[in-house]
Amino acid sequence: MKYLFTLFILFTSFCISVSAQTPTGKGKITGKVTDATTKLPVDYATIGIYKQGSTSPVNGTTTDPKGNFSINGLPFGEYHIAVDFIGYQRFTADHIIVNAAHPAVVIPNIALSSSQKMLKDVNITAQASTVENKIDKLVYNVGNDLTAQGGVATDILKKVPMVTVDIDGNVELLGNPSIKFLINGKPSSIFGASLADALQSIPASQIKSIEVVTSPGAKYDASGTGGIINIILKDNKVQGYNGSINASIGTRLENASVNLNARKSNFGVNAFFSGNKTLRSEAFSTKDRLSTFNDTTRRQLQNAVGYIERGGFQTGLGLDWNLSKHDNLTAGISYHHFSNHTDGSTSQEDQSVKAGISPFSDLFSLRNANNQFGEDAVDLNLGYKKSFAKDGQELDIQYTGSFNKNNGNFYQKSDYINSTTPSTGSMGNNPGKDHETEIAVDYAHPVTEDFIIETGGKLYFENINSTSNVNTYNAAKNDFIYDALQSNSFTYGRNVYSYYASASFKAFDFFDVKTGLRDEYTITTVDGKGGVIPDYNFLSPSFVLSHKIAKTQTVKLSYSKRIERPDFGDMNPFVNSADPYNVSFGNPNLHPEIGNNFELGYNRSFDKGGNINITTFYRHNGFDVKQYTTPYKSFREGDSTYNNVYVTTRANVGSEVRVGVNFSASLPITKDFTVRPNFLVATRRIMDNLPNTPSFVAGYEYRLNLNAAYQFGNDFGAEAFANYNSPNVGLQGKNSSFVSYSFAARKQFLDKKASIGFVTNVPFNDYINQSSTIVQPGNSQYSLKRVPYRSFGISFSYRFGKLEFKKDQEKDNNPGAPQPIEP
Structure with a gap:
């Protein structure tokens, strides 16, 4: 290195x-x-x-x-x-x-020069296009997204072109779940333990825009075969001060946030606090399994009722200081906390039939379970930017540190009904730490107006410590006894050393070109169950060719080679037996997944503010990492044996190819009525080398959503949003389709400084049903989840402050400079 x-x-x-x-x-x-x-x-x-x-x-x-x-x-x-x-x-x-x-x-x-006229009663209205298509990314501006008011990050992500969110909050980009998530362009360990939980703990009122990078350039990390999603939180660097207060209450979700921005001359500060809570709600699920082992067929039925509640908050402080005309210093610290709690009971029947004879074993049991998880993270950042006399020549140095502590607790106990079978169960806790550090240096040099060179390097260090303490139930002692054979400690470290070089230029006075090469060298250490992971080097080339057909039309071709390194959860060999009929563990011997992504896109904007965007894509993943499930007649871990159990783990199964097209548009039907359709259709082919699974799986998937907004006068608007996800084919079966929809309205008052809104999600259904199947030779499983979705909520927003469009030192030199105006 x-x-x-x-x-x-x-x-x-x-x-x-x-x-x-x-x-x-x-x-x-x-x-x-x-x-x-x-x-x-x-x-x-x-x-x-x-x-x-x-x-x-x-x-x-x-x-x-x-x-x-x-x-x-x-x-x-x-x-x-x-x-x-x-x-x-x-x-x-x-x-x-x-x-x-x-x-x-x-x-x-x-x-x-400053104007000598006083500004009074000025009403400033400026709003970016909802979707902006730039040479290397797509930007979704939240703006006046009414149906997201009072919601969370996943509610906004559902509307972003090329992004799919399922009923559990899992996110895919062009059908790929391997996404690198950033906040304000920086990584955060809050995404490490539970991405779905982290996204559902960020209130929508805190988000300014979401950037989608499907073919990241050399300046970006090569990790994430699906691409990068960057969540931009609200900030303001205008002179003076301003702020906002947002709050919502509802039948399922409650949010609150406060933002304050202040800037005096060359120094600015931003502070924020936000929090949300998903109220306790009831969910139902069922499973029906049929497994054949030699001449014995076993059928297992599970009917569960569970309760879930989730909460979290974030707070932070950011500083921005222009040391001189060419030197800028930024710093920030934020604290993030989220937690969830689930509990419930499951009625189980475990039936065995031998060679068509009536059941020789029919066990009934009741399992009670309780799970809690909490996470606290502190993110630090410090940046220095040096600009030179030559326009566009910049040196940028960034430090980012993320420090995460989390802890999980679980309890489960099964009591058998009308049987002499002794009770079984386990309980335990899982404390862990995740420390991430990045030091990056980036330099941009414009050789000519149309030829820019960029280069830089990054050091990335991650260290994770996880301890799993398991106590198994001893029926003779009627107590939970520490189980050393099932408990373990797992330490994971990863260092990545990166360097890149890229160039942007015009080719043949026809193409805008951005091309580059990134080199990443990875060192991984594992201390626990598992072998030694060899070091490896990865070269990530990328390019974008863009041509402006006319002033309003652009066509773009891009390619990038990406890598998805297995994360801690994929590799941790700890056996999770919180549900003794569904155990899971990681695979420390996983290889990185390699992706080759091609895209061809077309974008057109219209004079009245509308636009359309069409993106076709081809994605090939080698060493494809997939989760798969295997039925066992009996599975032994430590000194415990689990009977008639489904075991889930991960493996490099082979390869996956996705080919598809995404169409999105913003269409102003009239001055007051706008519709935004978004449609994704793709074919998916999986080639795998696992035993007892098909060697080839293929199917079509599509997603359609539509947002319609109407402005009734100057200060009242309404929106409707509907989303449909088709059934999708997986390695061992398929998941069913689902539909969601929402309605919202907002009334503004006090010169549009304040607003009150109403939003409802799926008002005509208590639950959204999601079914899935797993089919293997001699085995099958059907699952159904009924997820609570219906909600009604009221939101309130208020903006305050005084903004200045002139610098303070200018007012000292010019007594007639404009006075502060209301935002």
């Missing part, structure tokens, strides 16, 4: 030493907009391009967060430019000549 980092240093030095070259292009005007007093960039300034002497613009754009703008595709001619932003005087420039001799005109520094 020392050679990799030596190469990184040499490559970075070379990039910094490359001098700028004269940009080339045709019919282009570029520039940068800054504040005349503070010299800081002005983002979202409006740029208008006019034919000289005309009052109607022929083109236009807005500046990016660095104050830059670029307008392409201009016919040769003479132009007039106008630059506007709230609180500033208009900037104009005349007689800008674009011709064959000077096809690319650069306006190096447009300095806006």
